[in-house]
Amino acid sequence: MGSGRIDTRAVGLEAGCALARWLTGKEHMHYGLWAGLEPVAANLGAAQEAYSRRLFALFPEGRLRILDIGGGAGETAKRLIAMGHQVEIVVPSAFLASRCRENAPGAVVHQAIFEEARVTGPFDLCLFSESFQYIQLRDSLPKARALLAPGGAIVIGDVFRRDGGPWLGNPKRVVGGGHVLSVFRKAVEAEGLVIEAEDEVTDEVAPSIDLEQAFFNVLGVGLSGMDRELRAHRPWLRGLAVGVVGRLMGERRRASLVARLTATDRTAEAFRASNHYLLMRLRPAAV
Structure with missing residues (x-):
């Protein structure tokens, strides 16, 4: 039997896909590049398309056999x-696997x-588009290299932690994430790989953070208003709702969600200070 707790990650993935589809008509789940674009929801689709174009520019020429590692909802594979x-x-979530089969029926999932x-394999290209940060370096690089x-x-588009950045004081709370860049570079060399091309797009990606947090803050305003009204007029109902949600989600996750909905420190500037966002192509070193 299950624990009875809500799987907030699964709920979040489903909601994220639905929101992306509503805003852009597609289920892209990655950041955008905002150079020349105002960071508002209406431009999200264009920013994500700019990201895809820049990422694809790193691909080897010709028709390729590609392994899309952490392929989201399958929109990249479809294209x-x-x-x-x-x-x-390759995708770990049952929900996302189903979306991949729907969106990219020509792909093997x-x-x-x-x-x-x-x-x-073998594959001409192993692609990590905002999935590399979730895999241990001891697993990601050796396995991808062996499949080539x-x-x-290997093409990677992802966020990396700056060496000595302010995130060190509270890594779980500071926006961004990923492997520490210097540690990653040492792992690349140890695995017999070379970074053949590298494109830093941190400044172009950073406005995605402001847009994302603005969305959560809008939700937070609505829920705060509802909480205020229930507290004033139906305190017994509020107490019941808080108790039920606490049981289903767990107190830690509930507190984390509240913090996410009301955060003011998740900003583009904070993202720039603690992170690099890099697009890069790696190949095995010549023997």
């Missing part, structure tokens, strides 16, 4: 298939974490 590539997707995924065909490449 890659339309470009003539063969695509396999593996529902598993990358460390355990039974994929054989001769001449193949």
Whole structure:
């Protein structure tokens, strides 16, 4: 039997896909590049398209066999298939696996974490688009390298922690994340890989943080207003609701959600101070 607790991650993924589809008509779940664009919801689709174009510019030439690691809802795979590539997707969530099969029916979908995924390759390209940070370096780089065909490449688009940045004081609370950049670079060298191309887009990505937090704050205002009215006029109902939510979510997750809805410190500037956002292509070093 289950624990009886709400799976907030699954709920969040489903809500995120629905929101993205409502705003943009697509289920992209990555940040955008905002150069020349006002960071408002109406421009989210254009910013995400700019991100995809910059990421795809790092791909090797020709028709490729691609492993999309952490492929979100399958929107990237759908576009890659339309470009003539063969695509396999690795995604851990049952919900996202179902969205991948719906959005990219031409792709082979593996529902598993990358460390355990039974994929054989070889692949011309292993792609990590905002999934690299969630996998231990001891697992991600060796397995991706082993899956490459001769001449193949690894392309990464993700956030990395700055060496010595302000995030060190409270890493779980400071916006951003990922591997510490210097640690990543040492792991790349130890694995016999070289960074063949690197594009820092931190400033262009950062406005995504302000847009994302503005959305959560809007939700927070609505829920705070409801809480105020219940506290004033139906305190017994409020107490019941708080108790039920606390039981279903757990007190720690409930407190975390409240903090997320009311945060004022998750800003583009805070993101820049603690993180790098990098697009890069890696290949095995020449012997």
